[in-house]
Amino acid sequence: MESAPTPTPSASSSPTAKPVQDVVGKTYLAARTALNNDDYFSRVVGKDGKEWTTNIVPDDSVLAVSMKPAAGETPDTDTIYITVNMTEAEFKAASAAKAETAKVAAEQARLATRYTYTCGWSSSNQPTYKSYKEIWASGDYKNGADCHVQMDGRSSYDKPPLLPSEQKLVDLVASKGGDVSVPSSTVGNVMLLCAKVHPDYADQVSAVPERRKAEAAAALTVCPDAPHAAILQAEIMAVKVSDGAKIVGQTMEPGIWKTKPGAKDCYWSRTTGGGDIIDNNFVGFAPDGVTVTVYAGEGFESSRCGTWTKIG
Incomplete structure (x- = not known):
């Protein structure tokens, strides 16, 4: 009794037996929909030749630039690889930038x-x-x-x-x-x-x-x-001090100091460390303000002069 011949493997036909339609130039989302309607599945390949991870969902900025198998073929697989116009890293960066822009716009609207x-x-x-x-x-x-x-x-x-x-x-x-x-x-x-x-x-x-x-x-x-x-x-x-007693070099910087214009009934004095008066003046009215230069180690005291601002 003769044994049955062993069958030889043969190429499997496409599950749909339909030629792949041309989706080049479409957005990836539109290309995927068109292929799904013909019972094909699509995978994204970046322009760098690297396949995107499956949890990344492209948006309308991602365009199909080529496909494999090519349009018109009737492949023996149900998976079509769509090469798109950007890498996965570029898409992630662009998406992050869009999200940040939207976040900033939302905050500006709130503000x-x-x-x-x-x-x-x-x-x-x-x-x-x-x-x-x-x-x-x-x-x-x-x-x-x-x-x-x-x-x-x-x-x-x-x-x-x-x-x-x-x-x-x-x-x-x-x-x-x-x-x-x-x-x-x-x-x-x-x-x-x-x-x-x-x-x-x-x-x-x-x-x-x-x-x-x-x-x-x-x-x-x-x-x-x-x-x-x-x-x-x-x-x-500005560096400013108010009226009162100061120690130059500690509570008041050495330099040139001036009151605001229109100082009235302003008294000031410069003294040595021992309290002797080096210079003093009583100003009845100074339309341009009062100016005094003080040096480190001196005492400086003023009353009714207002705010002194360092100018030099």
């Missing part, structure tokens, strides 16, 4: 309505400003009244959660020696500096100058076009 301002002494009939630029154009900009800011309708002292750009602002203030013990309050202070500065802002002397300088510097990153930007810039650079 556009986040702050509201009121200015004035009376709580009644106070107009509400939706931005610091509205204050610049208002009558409240030049008067001596203070302004207040709310963040999403809440006081900045209520510690509302910060947005990423606000946290960066706080980090900047901290890096310059500012007070960030209540971060949301720090943001509020900076936004108020963008709105306006008090008429005597330049003459105020802080016990911790670095804090004022840090907030002024942060404000200039937010509103460099503020009408009072020059005042904020001067605050960053």
